[in-house]
Each structure stands twice: as C-alpha cells, then as structure tokens.
Amino acid sequence: MTLVATTVPRSPEDLSVDTRARRQLVANKARSERAFLGLTRGSALVVLAVMALVGLFLLIRALPAIRVAKFSFLTTQAWEPDVHRFGIAGIMTDTILIALVAVVIAIPVSLGLSLYISEVAPASIKRTLVSLVDLMAAVPSVVYGLWALEFLQGRTVGVSRWIATWFGWFPLFHVDGADPGNPVQSGTLYSASTFIVGIAVSLMVIPILCSVMRESFSQAPLGEREGAYALGATRWGMIRSVVLPFGKGGIIGGTMLGLGRALGETIVVILIISPVFTANLHILQSGGNSISGQIANLSPESSPFGTSALMAAGLSLFALTLIINFGASAVVARSRSGAVSDG
Amino acid sequence: MTLLDTPQTDAAGLGTGTAPAGTGNAPATQVRRKVRGVPRSTVRNLLGAALAGISVALLLTQVTALTGIFGVALVAYLVFVLVYGVLVSLADDAPVVKDAVMTVLMASMTVLALGALALVIGFTLARGWHSLIHLNTYTQDLSNAGPLAPLTVGGIGHAIIGTLWMIGIAVVLTVPLGLVAAVYLDMTRSRPSNAFRTVIEAMTALPSILAGLFIYALWILTLGFEKSGLAAALALSVMMLPYMIRASDLALRLVPGNLREASAALGAPSWRGELQVVIPTARSGLATAVILGVARGIGEASPVLLTSGYTPYINGNPLHGPMASLPFTALTLVRSGSPLLTERAFAAASFLLLLVIVLFVIARKIGGWGPGHLSDRGMRRVREASMRDAARYSRRLAARDGATLTTIPVAIPVANTGTPDDPNQETLR
Numbered sequence: 001m002t003l004v005a006t007t008v009p010r011s012p013e014d015l016s017v018d019t020r021a022r023r024q025l026v027a028n029k030a031r032s033e034r035a036f037l038g039l040t041r042g043s044a045l046v047v048l049a050v051m052a053l054v055g056l057f058l059l060i061r062a063l064p065a066i067r068v069a070k071f072s073f074l075t076t077q078a079w080e081p082d083v084h085r086f087g088i089a090g091i092m093t094d095t096i097l098i099a100l101v102a103v104v105i106a107i108p109v110s111l112g113l114s115l116y117i118s119e120v121a122p123a124s125i126k127r128t129l130v131s132l133v134d135l136m137a138a139v140p141s142v143v144y145g146l147w148a149l150e151f152l153q154g155r156t157v158g159v160s161r162w163i164a165t166w167f168g169w170f171p172l173f174h175v176d177g178a179d180p181g182n183p184v185q186s187g188t189l190y191s192a193s194t195f196i197v198g199i200a201v202s203l204m205v206i207p208i209l210c211s212v213m214r215e216s217f218s219q220a221p222l223g224e225r226e227g228a229y230a231l232g233a234t235r236w237g238m239i240r241s242v243v244l245p246f247g248k249g250g251i252i253g254g255t256m257l258g259l260g261r262a263l264g265e266t267i268v269v270i271l272i273i274s275p276v277f278t279a280n281l282h283i284l285q286s287g288g289n290s291i292s293g294q295i296a297n298l299s300p301e302s303s304p305f306g307t308s309a310l311m312a313a314g315l316s317l318f319a320l321t322l323i324i325n326f327g328a329s330a331v332v333a334r335s336r337s338g339a340v341s342d343g
Numbered sequence: 344m345t346l347l348d349t350p351q352t353d354a355a356g357l358g359t360g361t362a363p364a365g366t367g368n369a370p371a372t373q374v375r376r377k378v379r380g381v382p383r384s385t386v387r388n389l390l391g392a393a394l395a396g397i398s399v400a401l402l403l404t405q406v407t408a409l410t411g412i413f414g415v416a417l418v419a420y421l422v423f424v425l426v427y428g429v430l431v432s433l434a435d436d437a438p439v440v441k442d443a444v445m446t447v448l449m450a451s452m453t454v455l456a457l458g459a460l461a462l463v464i465g466f467t468l469a470r471g472w473h474s475l476i477h478l479n480t481y482t483q484d485l486s487n488a489g490p491l492a493p494l495t496v497g498g499i500g501h502a503i504i505g506t507l508w509m510i511g512i513a514v515v516l517t518v519p520l521g522l523v524a525a526v527y528l529d530m531t532r533s534r535p536s537n538a539f540r541t542v543i544e545a546m547t548a549l550p551s552i553l554a555g556l557f558i559y560a561l562w563i564l565t566l567g568f569e570k571s572g573l574a575a576a577l578a579l580s581v582m583m584l585p586y587m588i589r590a591s592d593l594a595l596r597l598v599p600g601n602l603r604e605a606s607a608a609l610g611a612p613s614w615r616g617e618l619q620v621v622i623p624t625a626r627s628g629l630a631t632a633v634i635l636g637v638a639r640g641i642g643e644a645s646p647v648l649l650t651s652g653y654t655p656y657i658n659g660n661p662l663h664g665p666m667a668s669l670p671f672t673a674l675t676l677v678r679s680g681s682p683l684l685t686e687r688a689f690a691a692a693s694f695l696l697l698l699v700i701v702l703f704v705i706a707r708k709i710g711g712w713g714p715g716h717l718s719d720r721g722m723r724r725v726r727e728a729s730m731r732d733a734a735r736y737s738r739r740l741a742a743r744d745g746a747t748l749t750t751i752p753v754a755i756p757v758a759n760t761g762t763p764d765d766p767n768q769e770t771l772r
Contacts, residue, residue, distance in 0.1 A: 029612075036614035040527035044539055047524045047584060051546050054553065054581065057560040112452025120449055129453065131707055136460045138635065138703050140642025142670040143692050146677055147463045150470070150685070159413045203463070206456055234442035257548060264550020266645040267674060292552040296648055298559070307564070314556045318549075325545040333541075 062312035079277040081309035088316055093279035095290040099262035101198025110209035118217040137207035145271040148200035153191055160190035160284045175285045192274040194288040200268045205258035216250020217243050253332035260324040269293035291317040388430040396423030471693025485655035490681040499691045501657040502672035508661045510641050512576035517583050525591035546585035554582040555646035570652050572661030578646035587636040594628025597714050624715045631710035638702040644670035669695040
C-alpha cells in the first residue's frame, strides 16, 4: 500500500516541505500491544511446531525401516517386518480402495442432499436439515463401526451375492469361489469385505462432502439464477446451468476432503475387515486392509523394527492425506472469498 | 402479482364448468392458478409410482435371486423413479419431466442420508437400552464382571471416568492455545498467517490414528513415559487442536469489520479491541467451536488405542497406568466377541452417543445466536456497565472542571439501575 501525502498544504509551515514525498508510516506500537501480538504469534508457532513435529517424529521413527527396505517398501505386498519383507503396495491399495468405495457412494448422496438443502427445501426445514447433517458428522466413528458390524454386515450379504452373481464378469465385482448355483452357500465369503467398510465410511464422509458442496452452491449469484428462470428454465434447468457450474470447485474440493477423511478411518476397518496384506481388488470378497487398521494392531510387544515399519506406513498415510487435503483446500479456497463480513 | 390462466391449459384440468377449449370467440373464464403447495396431480403420480415400484420389486423376489431388504428396496426405488418419470411425461414436456425426476432424486438422497443417520442412532440406542436402565452401569467397572456376568453386575464406570479425565486434560490444553492461535489468525492478515491457516485446514483432516502414533513415537518411545491417560489426552489434543482453531477462526471472521474499526477509531489498541469487542461479540460462535471440538474428541477411539492400554478397573490417576475411555471400551468389548460383552459395548456406545447429542444440542442452541446476540441478563449487564461508565465520566468531568462547568447534566442512580422500565436507559442508548 502506498500512501502519498496530500498535496494540499494544511498549514503555512507545510509549504516548506516537499509535499509529493512519500510519507513514512511507522506504527509506534505500545509495549502492551507488542506483547499481545507476540503472545498470539507465539501460540500460533507452538501449534505449528506441534504439527511439524507429527511429521518429523514419524519420519525419525520410520527411518530404520525405510533404510532397510529402500524402494521395495513401495512395491512389496507383504507385512513381515521381522524377516525384512514388508511394503505398503498391498495395504495402500486396499486403503485407497476402501476410500474410493466410500467416496463413490457418498458423491451422489451428498450431491442430492446438498442440492436439496440449498435449492429445494422449504426455508422452514432448512435449518433442521443442516443441523442433522452436522450431527451426522458428530456421531463417533465407533458408533458407526458397531452399527456396521451388528446391523449392516448381515444385511448386505444378499446385495453382495446378487451383484457378484450378475456382474461378476467385471473384475472389481468378481468373487473367488462364488457359486451362484449353490443356494445354501455360506455368506462368509461376502462378509468382512471392502464393500461393507466402504458403506459405513461413506456415512462418515457424506456430511463433509455435503457441507462443502452446500456452501459453494449457496454462493451461486442471485442475478444469474433469476436470469435462468427468466429465460424459462425449470428449477433443475437453473441448477444445471447456474448452480452446478458455480459449485464445481466445491464439488471437487469437498470430494477430495472426504477422500482424505476416508483414507484415515480406523475403527470401522478394524471392526469389520479380516486383514490381508496383498491387494484384494475384489471389493465384494472377504478380506482387505488399511494402513490405519494396520497401525491399530501395533502393540508394545512388537519388535522395534516392526514398530519402525508401522511408523513408515503411518508416514506414507500422513503424506498421502496431507497432499490430498492441501489440494482440496486450495481448490475450495479458490472458489471461496475469504473476505471479512461487514455489518 | 396474480397469475391467471385459462382453464384448458391447466394440467389438472379441473375447470369448474367453464367453456371447453376451442369454442369460438367466447371469452374464457379465467381462474386463479394455485402457485403454492404441492399440486394434486404430483401427489397422485408419486403414489402410483411408489405402488408400481413396490409391486415390481416384490415380484422380482419371486422370479430372480433377489434377496435381502436392501436389494428389494433398491429395485423398488429404481422402478419408482422410472414410473414417476413416465407418469409426469403423460401431461408435461421434457424439461418438466427432467425437473420432476431430479427433484425426486434430490429429495430421496436426503431421505436416504437422514434415514441412515436415524437407523444408526436408533439401532445403537435400542441395543444399549437394556444396560442403560441399570444404575450399576454408571457406577461400577468391569473388574468383577466376567464375560458371562448379567447386566445387573458391572458397568462402564471406568470408561466414564477415563473419558472425563482425558477430555478434561485435552480441553485445558487446547482451548487456551487454540483460542489465542485463532486470535492471531484474526488479528494479522499477512502471508505467514495465511500459510498458518492453510496448514491448520489441512491438519483438520489428519487421520486420528496418526495423532496417536505421533504421541506413541514422541511421548512413549522417545521420552520414555508409560502408557497413561495423560498420553491419550495429549493425542486427543493434537487431534482436536486444528479443528478448534479452524472453527474459532470461522467464528471470529463473522464479527463485522466495522466493530473493529469502531474500537480502533475510539483509540483502543488492537489487543483491547480484540479482547473487549471482537471476542465478546463472537462468544457464542467460540463456545460452539469449543463444544463441537469436545464432541469430536470425546468420540475418538483410535488416538487412545495406541497411547493408553485398556483396563477393566477404575483408574482415577491419569499419570499412571492404563485408562479406558468410552469409545475405546466399546471397541475393546465388541472385539472380544462375547455376546454379553457386546451388549456392554453398546451400552458404552449409546452413552457416548447421548453425550455427543447433548453437547451437539447445546452447541446448536448457543450457535443459533448470531454474533453479538445477548440474553436478557447479558443485555442488562451491558446496560449497567454503560450506566456506570456514564456516571464515571460525569464524575471525572465534574472533578476536572470544578463545580463551575458541569457539562453532562445526567442524573445517574448508581444502584438499582437497569430495570427494564428505567427511563434513564433511553437517554443512554
């Protein structure tokens, strides 16, 4: 900001000085003012340091394992750290698969939900709906986990069996050993699968997607909405031509945020899934894993090297979620103004 | 504005004895079109389509291998949407059909999501109910209740005490630090503060298990402390901190800029403006941020998993020995596989759920007030303070100028001010 002193002299004394010169602005802050600023800056630095320490300590603890495994850490599909045969290729694939299933389920639901709340719902129930979606985010993950274990799992076996029977030719939906001709085949083949975990995790990420999308939809300018209506658009026509294009950043950013959250989900995974260490691409079939679920099995009895290997897995999850979240907040921030409100 | 329409174009076609379409030059009687509420034809279409969907799905269960309530519901729903589109297309053209079908899709996604939420909450509370009605569930621990003990023996008291300790320590650590950091974000608008905000936003989605792993690496492996309630509280703090800062930052940003400018214009240094104008104005938003942060921290099991071992005993000392929390207890008990312990897991989960819902309702109640909203009592307090200020100014003026120049001739009753019918209030506002 450049402040140029006014050219109009205010008093006769001012005539002697060059009025075009740039005025020096030195804020002479009081000691209390400086102390307060220092205090706030200090606490921000403390927070920042804690956040940096998370990455740093994971890295320090992971180094012994990474030094041994080197590049094979990214390509090995096994987890036997004590014989130095371990890598995240298998469990990272399964982690991403769970997150993708969750997000694929969550995208249409949260699109419909957020569009309904921001465009369709009568004003009288809008606030209630927003509160309920927020409550959905506040429900503890262990509650979702218990529900998925005791309620959802038994009831999805029929759906899994049906999809595997009719769409088993598609590699993702294939189930090894599925025998459609055998009506009394046990359902265990279809339980403890990536699909079931994905459904439960989708319930946790729906509120995240929904709130980001809703915020971006509500910022679609009124003039263009009215313009669409004036040209004869139906409500859906207006949504498609105005709201969705304006909310594109929110849709992408919200989806990425949800993906980041889904990647780190632990409780549902360890409650439902029967762990495997290779990549199981058959999402309906029993068996899967996630890095967070793997870390949760860490016990004090495991060898220092095994612990270090888990730290390395944690570090890779940390890096992945951080990249996704930074990307997401960049996308969302570009579609949102950070201006202060003026009353 | 009145919307008038000739009856023959009315989709419902329920003209009340008016001239039929195309009868020469006779002026058609115009009836007012209903623009509010749901048209009867829409209701009829929806009902018919729903009926068709249910029947087709039930039929399919007989002739194909469709099993399970979810599969039946899915097929019924798909048929319903299809039939509804066809029914609307009988009376209207393509854009209206699209609009109707998309509206139904949006509404049904809402029903689906909220129905799932209701199912989760209802199922958990129903399963936990048997335990929650026994008083011993809250007062006893599981030390003398084996896997086969009835629900009238033992409880989740150890988990409740553990949760209180952990969340209490976490609140003491995170609330001051988080609020001051949020104030930093609010006061300085510079490149470092923007970078800080970006880091905080990215860290809000830090997987909670990594917070636990970090404390495990730092506190337990490196510094050599034992697993304890304190370590779990530290892990919860690392997880809650970014969340709280972000929510507080959003609350502070809602404070109107002209309030800050007004305080600066009155000559207040920025810290006074922050402490006496901005923070009190955003008080409800900040309280909501803290409560929602607590609600999030209280339900996390994964940071506790690595940092505090499970114990069935009540442990009142967060510095020493393993300590259980509510979500961690629910997780441990359900993983044991015993049916009776699963019941107890549901007791812990539903008690936790009720806690979270109570916190959430409180947060909504406070958060419903906009920035600067005051309760009746708060309003009275502000009025009284304002009265005292006015009295002080007039006293000071009187003392400075002596008895000769009393410029503010306001008679201020020092005691007993602020009653709603006090006439002096009007002069001071």
